[in-house]
Amino acid sequence: MPAPGAASVRHIPAEKLAVSKPTWWLESRFHFSFADYHNPSNTNFGALRVVNDDLVKPKAGFGAHPHRDAEIYSYVLQGELSHKDSMGNYESLGRGCVQYMSAGTGVTHAEMNDGDKTCRFLQVWITPDRRGHEPQYGSSSYDKADRHNKLLHILGGTGAVPAWPGLQKGRCITLHQDANVFVSENDAGVQHDITLGAGRQAYLVCMEGSLTVATGESETHMKQRDAAELVADKKPDYLSLKAGSEGAHFMLIEMKQGK
Template identity: 50%
Template sequence: MLKRIDHTKMGSSDLGWLKSKFHFSFADYYNPSNLNFGTLRVINDDLVEAGTGFDTHPHRDMEIVSYVVNGELTHGDSMGNKRTLSRGHVQYMSAGTGVLHSEHNFGEELLRFLQIWIIPNKKGYEPNYGDYLFDWNDRKNKWLHIVSSKEGDAPIKINQDSNLFALELDKDQEIDFKVGKDRQAYLVQIEGSSDINSIVLNMQDALEITEEDIKIKALETSHFLVVEMKK
């Protein structure tokens, strides 16, 4: 089963320094019928102006993944980590029993990144941080496995049976993605436009996929993120 999510009908926020699209209920956007998709609790498509950002704030009991689309994202936290990531790079934080962190755009250009929250398989993990500077070419016309469970083989591992994949597909190229029995996936059209099983997605649209294989054709060069998980 497939369900297209039109980005123009998503929740949104404009704070001046921060403009966001909310795939699920978040902050002042609350929709009781759109709280999550399986263990996927949050995908926020954030635009952060230069010289601004999220000052230090707390999180707990959530697996948080940030995927940088454009610009520079600088992370700091109460565990002593400080890192700056750019296009295609990924950071992960297990908030566990509690952590303080900040996310800023100290660069000169607009920052766009996807903030992804996944519900862990249990509460009370020890907080943890990691990041990975993926080579952009590793997602050119092929799936790049960026996140998996602790039992999986992706470079970044989280406390949940979930997988994240990234892809840049050249115009007119095609690729498959399989979603088997008792599995589901949430696909984000980050950039470009595509035809997926005769459903057209435009930039910032999304697609819920339940127990169905898909074939993607890029109508223009396209950039995707997929979160695959147990149903």
């Protein structure tokens, strides 16, 4: 077996993210082309199509609208996010919860902040492995202890789950794609050492706090809302994720290279 190498890291500072046009109820930061932000050179990262960091004011939100052929999930950071869809599902989810919908052949849903405080959540879209899946819905609720100083596996896919140290198996919802999603909320100085498999890549978002990504002799320092594209070479690549002085709450989306 060849010796592991150092993964390549492309840092995306928060100030480089596109911000939605001003409106009274919504502020969104777009990691990829979306809505009024169109950049032909920034449309996806492999199967990852959308990462939006949304702030929704109380008693407002996204009214009923259709989707199809997309794996869509939301991870709540503050406040509460209510989901209602044409399949008859309705629930309100708080911090650390994940809500997943496979739009498949078509579904209509609404996402609202019915609470009294601003709701912040990350919404992510992943391109499915084929068109025409049957629509489905799922959600999981977690306490801080589930992700505290450990990697919590919140969504799985059609491929294998990486055998990383400290991995906590969650109540996983299955994506129609070879991808895995992990979250972790860490105290200052906590470090996770992981290996990206050959032909794999990952998208990292520092949702809260700060984080250092070390690979080989290179270090990338990330602050709140920064992102990074991590790509392995033709052999497994090592990297470490270390929480900064204020701790770090991050999401890591691991997937095969290419669509």
